[in-house]
Amino acid sequence: MTVRQSIVFNGDLGSGKSTVSVEIAKRLGMRRVSVGDLYREMAQQRQMTALQLNLHAELDQAVDGYVDQLQRDIAASGEHLIMDSRLAWHFFTDALKVHMITEPGEAARRVLARPSGPAESYASLQEAKAKLRERSESERSRFIVRYGVDKARLRNYDLICDTTRASAAEVVEHIIAAYEGTLGADVLRDGQPLLLLDPARVYPTEDIATLRGLWDSEFVGDVAEAGDESLEPLKIGFTGEYFFVVDGHRRLSAAIQNGFSLVPAQLVAEVDEPVVGGMSAVDYFAAQVRHGLVYDWEAAHKIQLPLPEPALLGGDAVLAADRGVGA
Secondary structure (H helix, E strand, O other), rough: OOOOOOEEEEEEOOOOOOHHHHHHHHHHHHEEEEEEHHHHHHHHHHHOOOHHHHHHHHHHHHHHHHHHHHHHHHHHHHOOOOEEEHHHHHHOOEEEEEEEEEOOHHHHHHHHHHEEOOOOOEEEOOHHHHHHHHHHHHHHHHHHHHHHHOOOOOHHOOEEEEEOOOOHHHHHHHHHHHHOOOOOOOHHHHOOOOOEEEEHHEEOOOOHHHHHOOOOHHHOOOHHEEEEEOOOEEEEEOOOOEEEEEOOOOHHHHHHHHHOOOOOEEEEEOOOEEEOOOEHHHHHHHOOHHHHHHHHHHHHHHOOOOOOOOOHHOOOHHHHHHHHHOO
């Protein structure tokens, strides 16, 4: 795989983009540019919060126009750099496009724990979670209307990394490996996104009783010795919010048993794209992910999966009632 010129970062608020991009810039000896820092400065100058500036930008194109032109100029310069920006993936063509995600509650905890300024502060975890979601949706809507692109679509990116449990050091090592072509080269060469997922946040789609060899000690031991980067990528579907296994339950189980915080995967279907037999990722998830299947997987691996909305469980109200979803 040819090493790309730059690495551009987009991702969830609180996903660690700043920490990771700063360290990667140091490791690779590249200049780092943060559009987020620029927006925060603009918000402070206007005595606004970051959310207020986003909402203002929906009405005033000059806000985005200034930042957009800056990114176009940087992309056209050909400089090898690290770009931390919500929209750099749209302006940079010859770059590794990284999208970082994390569980919303964890993102809110991180944001709440860091020093706040006049442009961004929250009184509680609940407020932080709600405001982060509102800010993200404001940006997403603005980008769809103004540019005709959806920042939430995973196929916009080369590499999607879940930072929920992974340390910054782990994330940095994995992204550099992908950039240098030693991780996921076959997936990226085919033009597909490489996913680095938290295995404890991926849903099974087969009953655990039908899966053979999950606790094969030799296989689990081999995986432990080789490490997560050696695993053949799982085949994964995505509903727009939840990841699920299409192929690779045995590898996923071994990753969980070994305490891995990241596991490589290939995206095979996203939202309305077909998984099998013309069934979309959303419909496949609703048909396959039943409450008993989830309970058994959780109990066997001593984890608890984030709860899907009841509508995505094919009308399975039992799981929702047992866990208090929608209450």
